[in-house]
Amino acid sequence: MSKPPLYFIGGPTASGKTAAALALARPHSGVIINADAMQVYRGLPLLTALPSPEEKAEIPHALFEVFDAAERSSAGRWLTLARVAIEETVQAGRTPIVVGGTGMYFGALLGNLAEIPSIPDEVRASATALYDERGHEAFRALLAQRDPESATRIELNDRQRLIRAYEVVSYTGKTLGQWQAASAAHSIEKDFTVHRQLLMPDRAELYARCDARFLRMMELGALEEVRGLAARHLDADLPAMKILGVPELAAHLRGEISLAEAIAKAQQSTRNYAKRQMTWFRNQWGE
Structure with missing residues (x-):
């Protein structure tokens, strides 16, 4: 059985993605699903270049203006919502069209985002204090005992990433590499045939x-x-x-x-x- 189509329209800001998405959606009974990190916020329709009310009335749109400005969105939160929106679109007999300029969002759908649980502040603070107390080399050695891949891969003086790797393995019991491998197994391409359209003006x-x-x-x-x-x-x-x-x-x-x-x-x-x-x-x- 062939997999249903999933369309990606990507490109920089002001490249004409909204018009391209509308043109694709009309003959394909499409639903336009936002993949832009700015357009997920409410209250700034002009500055975020939201689709017009007329465009939204013509074609169904999803994941636009879903967060208040006081909230912190993330690629992980978006991914959860996007999977639901894509599934609901297909169940309704329509075609999902994911459009935006936030590359990390597209990467997340393709399994390039490790869905790591939120690390408590106290765990992060403890890892940071340990780094500051032990120093770079000793901390790297401690990380190597629990996550040798990250200890080897992360650049010598990248304090932030070393601490991140340590806090993740300390709290979850899994290394960054294990989380990333698990995420890759959930690529949207397992269930859909992905068609990419890249808009890249001069x-x-x-x-x-x-x-x-x-x-x-x-x-x-x-x-x-x-x-x-x-x-x-x-x-x-x-x-x-x-x-x-x-x-x-x-x-x-x-x-x-x-x-x-x-x-x-x-x-x-x-x-x-x-x-x-x-x-x-x-x-x-x-x-």
Whole structure:
């Protein structure tokens, strides 16, 4: 029996993914499933370039605006929701179309994300204290006793990853490699035939699109979106507070920079982000 199709549409921001997804969904009775780490948040429809109400009315959409800005989303949380959305789409006799620019989300569906349980703060603190007390070489030796693969693979002075490997094996009893192998066995490709569509415009054209789109967002009220978010006084380290344009416009609202500076900085941040996305997709999906 042949496996049902699952479509991936990926590419950098402002590359036309929404239009491509709609064009694919129309003849295939598709459901568009979000794979963008910014579009999972509510309250910033302009800055996150959400599909319009008209587009959502025409084609079913899933996993857009599922988290409040005060919440911390993650690839693991998204993966759990995405698997359910894909299954529900197929059960409804429709075609799942996963679209977005967050490479880690696509990788998670393909089994590249180790679904490690949340490590308690006290376990993390204990591992960190042990590293600081024993020093790099002694800590690596301790890790080698419990997870020799990670102790060998992790670069010499990568403190954060060494501590991460130690806390995982200490708390779960499994090494990072064991968790990653278990995740790989759950690749979505076991149950679906995956078709990838990569959108990769010319870089200069893409950057021009990024700049023009941000100006359009400003015309439509992006500053007011950020004003409303800033009024909540949320932790600046929350993912929603790092959405493209939010830090720059928030700095303007605090009187730290002019509006023109904020716009220029946000445009630069967007171009930098697009460049990183292009690199990821070229490396992982090729072109």
